Amino acid sequence: MVAPVPNLLRQEIQRLAAQDKRIDGRGRWERRSVDLEVGLLYNAEGSAKVTWGDTVVYAGVKFELRTPWPDRPTQGSLMCGAELRPVAHVKYEPGPPSPESIELGRVVDRGIRESGCIDMDSLCIVPGEKVWGVMIDIHVMSDGGNIFDACGLAAIAALRTAIVPAERFDVGEDHVLAVSSTPIMASFTRAGGRFVYDPCEDEELGGDERIHITLGDKEHLHSLQKGLKGAFTPAEFAEILEVARTQCAELRDLVASKEGN
Amino acid sequence: MVAPVPNLLRQEIQRLAAQDKRIDGRGRWERRSVDLEVGLLYNAEGSAKVTWGDTVVYAGVKFELRTPWPDRPTQGSLMCGAELRPVAHVKYEPGPPSPESIELGRVVDRGIRESGCIDMDSLCIVPGEKVWGVMIDIHVMSDGGNIFDACGLAAIAALRTAIVPAERFDVGEDHVLAVSSTPIMASFTRAGGRFVYDPCEDEELGGDERIHITLGDKEHLHSLQKGLKGAFTPAEFAEILEVARTQCAELRDLVASKEGN
Amino acid sequence: MVAPVPNLLRQEIQRLAAQDKRIDGRGRWERRSVDLEVGLLYNAEGSAKVTWGDTVVYAGVKFELRTPWPDRPTQGSLMCGAELRPVAHVKYEPGPPSPESIELGRVVDRGIRESGCIDMDSLCIVPGEKVWGVMIDIHVMSDGGNIFDACGLAAIAALRTAIVPAERFDVGEDHVLAVSSTPIMASFTRAGGRFVYDPCEDEELGGDERIHITLGDKEHLHSLQKGLKGAFTPAEFAEILEVARTQCAELRDLVASKEGN
C-alpha cells in the first residue's frame, strides 16, 4: 500500500515548480555540493568517497590475474558492480540484488566501458595467458538522492587513481592504471512536471521518469538510460543534454584535481 | 484455499464419464489434433513447435564441445530440460523450477535417454579430449493440458532434425545428428473415475493420478511415471498400455513425415 | 509471536534453580547418558552415531582427491559441516542453512581444526599435485538439547575411526587416518539464572546465553563461542571451565574405547 505522504510532497513540488522553484531552494539546473576524496581505503588498489548532498558513496578498485578469452587473447576485462545494500536507506532490504541495484551497476558500467577510457589491450601481461581483470565495486552508504551520478563519479575517480599491483602478483612493477578519459554522468528527473538536474531524495519520491546521460571528454554520448514510468519529448531531451554538457565538464575538472596526489 | 470451481467441474466430468463421454466431446482414447513444425528457429541447431489442442510447446537443440568424463572417454552427453515458465499459464509463477517443472523435464529426458536413440559413442570427436554435449531445451508456451506428451514429441522431433554444427566449432563438416529410434510418450489421467488418454486442461483440474508411458520403436517400455494422488490396479495399467501402443505408433509416423525436409 | 509456554517453563526452571535442582532431576554439572557407536554406515569412510539423552546425531567422513593450493603444496584440507535439517525437530524448517546451523558447523569445525589433531601435511600424496580433502558431515536426526556437544563428539569419533580409501582412488593402500588428539566440546547454558552443563531441550527454551568450550588432550582451549542473548562474568567463566576439564576428559575416554574395533 502506498503511503500518502509522497502525494502531498508531490503536490508541494508541483506548486513550487509553477514558480520555478525547488524544494531545497536550488535552481532547476543547479547541483548540490559535491566532495570527492580518493585513496582512503587500505586493500583497495584505487578508492574514492563521494559526498554529494546527503548521498555518500564509496568505490574501490581491485585487480586479479585472469586467463584471456580464447578469441581475444590480448584483452583484459573491466567489471563494474554496484550494491544497494540496506545500510544506505531504510527503504533498501536485504536479499538478492534488486532490479534497481542491477540497473544502477549496469548503467555506471556502460558509461565507463563504452567511453573506451580503458584500453583492454593495455591490460595484457602475456598474450593468451595472463591479463588483468579490473573490478570496480561501488558501495552506496547513504542514499540522499541521485545516487547514479555519485556512483559514476566515485567509479571513475577510483579508477583514475588506481595502482596496478603488479609486484604483489609477481608480474613486474606497480604502476598507475592507464585511463585515457573521464566519462561523467548527469541525471535528470521530472519533478513538478518539468525536468530538473541532480534530484534530491524528496524529488525522487515523485517516481517520475529519470534520464541518465554519460558524456565523455569530447562531449560524445556513451550511455543513455531512461528509467521509471513516464514519457518525454525529443525537445525536452535536447534541453537537458545542453545542461549535461556544462555539468559534466565541471565534474571532470573535479576529478582531475584529485589525480596525481 | 481451493477454489470451488474445480469441484463443480469434477462433478460434471464424473456425470459425463458415467455416459462414456468427455467434456470436450472426444472418445475415451481419442487424441486432440496435433500439429508439428520443425526447423523454425534461427540459432537452434534443431527445433520443433508442437501445437496440441490448446497446448503450444517449442523445443530447441544446442550443441557444445565438452571434455569427456575420465571413466567414459569416448562418450558424449545428452541433457533434456523443460521450463514451465509463467508465459504458459496464469497458474505458473516466476521463481526457481517447481517440482512440476523438474518432473516434466526428467520424465521427458528419461524417455529419450533410456530408449538409447542417441549412441553416446557417436558423439565422440577425439577420445578423452573432445565430445559433443547435446542439450534439448523445451519451452512450454501455452498449457492447454497434456504438456508431457507435447514436450516429448517436440523434443524427439527437434532431435531427429538437428544438424551437428561441426563447422562452427572447427571440428569437421556439419552433419545430421544420428538418432536411431523415435521414443514417444502417451499420458493418461483418471477423469470421472476412469482413465482417459490425452487429458485436456479441464480434465487435469480434477488432480487425479496421471500415468506417463514412453514406448520405443519396438514397443518396449523406456520410461514410466505415475504422478499425482491416486491409486490404480495392474488391470487398469494393462488397458492403457494397449492404447499407448496404437497412439505412439501414429505419432511416430507424424515425426517421420517431417524428417528430411 | 512468541508462544507463552516457554515463559511458564522458564519460571519453573527458575524455581527449581533456587533449590539447586534441574527440570530433569540432574545435578548442575551432571551429564545425560551418552551412547557412541562407530562404523555403521556403508559408503562413509568413517562414521559415528551419538545418542545423547533424546538427541541423536550421525557423522560421516568422506575423502576426495584435490589439487593443493599453490601456496601450500603439501597440505591437504579438512572441512566440517553440520546440517540442521527439518528431520531433527518440528522447529527446523526447510530452506537454506539457517544462522543456527552455520554457527553449529563452524564451532565444531574450529574445535577440531584448531586442535591440530589432523596434520595437514599428512594428507599429501604428491606435493603440488594431489592431496586428500577430508570432509566431515554431521547430520542431526533428533534434537533433544545440547546438539553442539553431540555433534562435536560424533565428528571426532568418526574422524578417529576413519579409513583413508587410497585403493579406491588408486593411490596406495587403505590406511587408518592419522588423528593425533581428541578435542572435546563442553557446552553450558544459563538456566534459572545460573549456568548448567549439558542443557536438555527444556532448559534451552529459556533462550539465555550458551558457552561452548572445546578442550584438547592437554586441556588447552581450542575454541570458544558465546551464543544467544545474555552477559556473563569472568568468574562464571572460570567456574564452568573447571567443569569442562572433567567432562571432556571422560568423553575423551569414551571415544578411545571405540577405537581399533
Added chain:
Amino acid sequence: MMGGYGDVQLLKEDGTRLDGRAVDEMRPVEIKVGVLPAAQGSAWVKQGLNVAVCAVYGPMEAHPRKIQRQDRAVLDVRYNMAPFSTGERIRPGFNRRAREISKVTAEALESVVLLERYPRSKIRVEIEILAAEAGTRCAGITAASMALADAGIPMRDLVVGIASGKIQDTVVLDLDKAEDNYGQADLPAGICPNTGELVFLQMDGDLSIEEYNLAMEYNFKAAAEIHEIMVAALAAKYGGGEA
C-alpha cells in the same frame, strides 16, 4: 541405467546373482519404529546396505495460509540423501533428483493417508538416506509409511516400496548397487499390500511388456514379504497387530 551391461557379468553360471541371491529373492530387510525421540513418529529401514530413516511431524497448522486446503491436510514430504550416504560425497542441498523423488513419494503417500480427517493442517514427512546401495527411494517409501503409522496418522493401507529390474536380459528382484549400475532396467513401485493397488510407479531402461509383467509380479511377491516385517516391527513396539 547404464548401457554397458555387455561387459559386466552379473549372473553366475548357476543362474544365481553375484551375492548369491536367486533372481526373485530380495535383500534382507530390517525395520524399527520410534527411533527418533524428537519426532511424533519415526522409523528406520535397512534394506541390504541401504539405511533410510524417517521422521513425521504433525498434523499441525498449515502455514502460510495459502498452502492450506479447506477439506484436507497437505503432506509436506522431503527425501534427502546425507552427504556421506554415497560413494562420492554429495553436496548438501536439494537437487533435481531429490525434488522429483520427494514429489512422487508425497503423491504416493497422499493416496493412502486419510487426509480428509485433518482439514487445513499439514503433516511433515522427512526421509533421510544415511547409506545408499540402490533402491533408496523404495526404502524411503517403506520408512515413511512406517513412521506415519508410528505417529498414529490414520491410513487406508500401508505402502511398501520395492523395485525389480533387468540384468543380462533377465528380470530380477531388488537390484543391488552393481546390478543397478550395469543393469538394463529398473522398475520401482509403491504397493498397497491389502488393496493390491499401486500408488507409486517409475521405470527406466528397456523392458518388453512381458518383462514388465514378470518384474511387477516379483514386486508384488516381495511386497507381501516386506509387509510382514512391517507388521512385526509395529507389533514389537505396540505389542499387537498392525496399526
Added chain:
Amino acid sequence: MMGGYGDVQLLKEDGTRLDGRAVDEMRPVEIKVGVLPAAQGSAWVKQGLNVAVCAVYGPMEAHPRKIQRQDRAVLDVRYNMAPFSTGERIRPGFNRRAREISKVTAEALESVVLLERYPRSKIRVEIEILAAEAGTRCAGITAASMALADAGIPMRDLVVGIASGKIQDTVVLDLDKAEDNYGQADLPAGICPNTGELVFLQMDGDLSIEEYNLAMEYNFKAAAEIHEIMVAALAAKYGGGEA
C-alpha cells in the same frame, strides 16, 4: 558495443549494408496476435530473424498484498531468452541483463497502459525470446504492446520498439547481428507513434550529438512503418481499425 569495428567491413562500396539494406532501411517485420490459447492476450513478432512472443495475463488480484497499489494496477513484466535462442546456449534463469531489460520494459509500458483503471490489481506481461539476432529488447516491447492490445487492456498509445546505431562511422537503422557485434553504437528506443513521445531509451557506444539526432530521426521514421504493421495485425484479428 565492441571496439573492433576497424577490422570488419560492414558497408559495401555502394553505401549499402552487407544484407543489401540502405542505411535507413529496417529488417522485415511480421506480427500476429492471439497466438497462445492459454493467455488473455498474446502476440508474435518476427523482426529479421528475431522471434519474440508475448503473453498477457490479467488484470488479476495483486498478491501478496504489499505489492498492491491503492490507485492503480502494477505491471509485472518479464523478458526472458529461451536457452536455444542464442548462438551459444544460455542457461535458463534470470540473469542481470534480463532483469534490467525487464525493468525498463515494464517502465516503458507503465507509461502508456491506463493502470488507474484497475486499482489493486496486477497485469502480467511475459516476453519470451525464441530466436535472437540483435534487437530483441525492441522486438519484445513491440510484442508486449501488441499482446496488451490483444488482451483488451486500455492504453494511451501503442509502443514501438526500434533501434538505430552506428557502424563504420555511419548512422544506420536497425542493426543486425554482425552490425551489433562490430558496430560503434546502439540506440534502442520505445516510441509512441501517435503522441511522438519516448517511453523507453537506452544507448551505449559512442555517438556525437549530431549522430544521436540522426539515429533518433531514423527511429521515428521506422516506428511509423512498424506501427502500420501493428495496426494491420490487429485488424486481421479484430477486423477493423486500431484497438
Added chain:
Amino acid sequence: MMGGYGDVQLLKEDGTRLDGRAVDEMRPVEIKVGVLPAAQGSAWVKQGLNVAVCAVYGPMEAHPRKIQRQDRAVLDVRYNMAPFSTGERIRPGFNRRAREISKVTAEALESVVLLERYPRSKIRVEIEILAAEAGTRCAGITAASMALADAGIPMRDLVVGIASGKIQDTVVLDLDKAEDNYGQADLPAGICPNTGELVFLQMDGDLSIEEYNLAMEYNFKAAAEIHEIMVAALAAKYGGGEA
C-alpha cells in the same frame, strides 16, 4: 589461525612487535558518529587500518508479523565486507562467515539494548567493513554500539569489541594482519565497560588456561581505553557526557 608460526618472526629481539607496539598495546583507534545522513544513527570506527561503518534504522514496525515479539524489539543485524575491503576481492553476498558474525554480533547487542522498550518493533543494524586488517568483527561491534547510541536507542551499557591473541608463544593485544595470519590464537571479546561483563566471546587456536587469563586481562584493559574514545566521540557530537 595458521600453524606456520614457526617460520615467521613476529616479535623483535627487544620484545616489541613488528610495528613497534608493546605486547599489551593496541592499534590507534578513531571514532566518529553521525557520518551517514540517511540513517537514524551511524558511526565510523578506524582501528589500525580497519574501517567499519555502521548505520542504525528504527525502531520500526517489525514485519512480516511472524518475526514480531510481543514483549520486545528484535534486532536485525548484518555484518558485511565490501568487495574491495580485503587483499583478494570477495564476491558480494552473504557468506557463512558473515552469517555467523552477524548472528553473534546481534546476540551481543541484544544483551545491552533495552529491547523491552519497543515491543513488536524492529531495529536494523547494518555494519559495513570498508577496509579489513584483522579484527573487523571487533571494530564492527564497537561501531554498532556507537551507532545505536547515536540513534538514541537506550542501552544498559556500551559494548567494546577487542581481541587479544598469541604469537610466538606470547600473548599480545590486538593482532594486526600479519600477527593474525601467522599467530597461534585469537580471542575476540565484547566487553561492557561499566558492568565488566562479557556479551561476546569467540576464540580459536591454542591457549592454555593461564594464557587465556592474560589475554582476557589485556582485553579488559584495552576496552577501558577504547571506551574513553567512544565517550569523547559522543561528546564531540552531543557536547557532553556519555549517551
